[in-house]
Amino acid sequence: MSLVNLAHVCSHIQNCSRNRVPLAAVSMTRLHLQVCAGLYKEGFLSSIQRGDANKPDETFIPATPQNIATRKLWLGLKYDGFNPVLSKLRLISKPSHKFVLDEYQLRDLAVGKEVRKISPLAPGEAIFVKINNDDVVEIREAVAKRLGGQLLCRAS
């Protein structure tokens, strides 16, 4: 898991969204797929497609050690009229400063309390948490499951 690469992905998606780009490509890794799936579930993205560096796949192409370097996830960005649905996507944990919270701290953050100088969950915002088994879930799901984990990024 690389927070540096995740930071690049976050800024790329945010830049594309602010620039009204219809499709954005990010490198295909497990972490990126998990975060993008989370964004899709929360309604920030309209589609996720597999593809290569040039375009989304028309037929299913498996990822192999030979082609994994060129495999990409093509994300359909959402707009409400001319306004981007996703206006902000930022890392919370930094490579040099990781925030690992327990279930109680996560609950406090979700209900609107500031925890360790992290601003609370705002309405219409989503925070993604990496829980123990390397799954990435939204903070509400983590609270419902009574799980703690590392805060990754927040989208609004």
Place this chain on the structure above:
Amino acid sequence: MVKRIAKYGFKSGLLPKSRLRNIAKEFARAETDKTATQGYADPLFVPRGSAAEPIQKTTKTADEIINDSAKVSQKQLSHISPEQKLKSEKATIRRTYLSDSLRLQELNDKEEWKKLDEMAKKEKVWRAGLLKTEDSEATKLTLPTINSFLNKPLVEPYTEEQRAILKAKRESNRIALETKFAEQRARQYLDLYQRASKFIVTEEQLEEAIERAVMNGTSDSSKSTSFYNVDILKSERNNDQVKNFSNAQLVKMHGGMLTDGLVPKLTQELVGSTDVGRPGLAEIRDVLNGNADEYTKKVNDFKLKKIEEDKAAAKSVLDDVVSNKS
């Protein structure tokens, strides 16, 4: 902001639009309210001061509005003055007009609502049609999902066969690289060995080298031709044709080919010899393998065969000549 009729370009008789109900807005709200009550909202996450379920907005019917605003006065007066009677008649007319207009508005609203409902139903059918694809049920049910990708390795692992091919490829690459370096080293050793024969190690050799340099006419090492080139010049000088040529003429004859580096490279490329013009690694390898002997033997055999053929041809010609004479 201008006032009164200035707002309408000083045109009298034009009235502003009355503040009517926006039926389209109300209809949209009712549609969203239908879906807003679906599902489950965790009370834990409902913000303070807001309701989990949308608060329904009540709208009054025309009769209710009339009853509230244009009620008929219940007061019964025994004596009514003509002024009061006129006022009462005017009030009745106004009340009638208002109630008529409200009832008419309600009818219009109902019609518009009906139209919007029909439009919404049509759109619902159209959207359902969009979701219909030509894919078979089997294709839809076996499409990979995001979870299916996350539950197994993201990259397909190598098969046993692919692993074996890769291993063989790596091994061959390693061997090729090692051979290349070994050959390079052998070439360098051979070069050093051959150059070592020219190294000055005795006093006699030193004197000879000094004499040679003096004969060449320059003491500047950077400008002088190499000892290899001097050797060529000397060998050329022994040749009868160029015996009387000067050094400058000889260099001119070779068209500048006697410059440092070029001749050794050419010889290396064409003959396979080393920089010093001695047999190269390939030639030595051939000798060691016995290929050179075999080649020499083949050449000799070919020469002998050619001589025999020439002899036979000459003999036949002689026989012909003798037979013609006789």
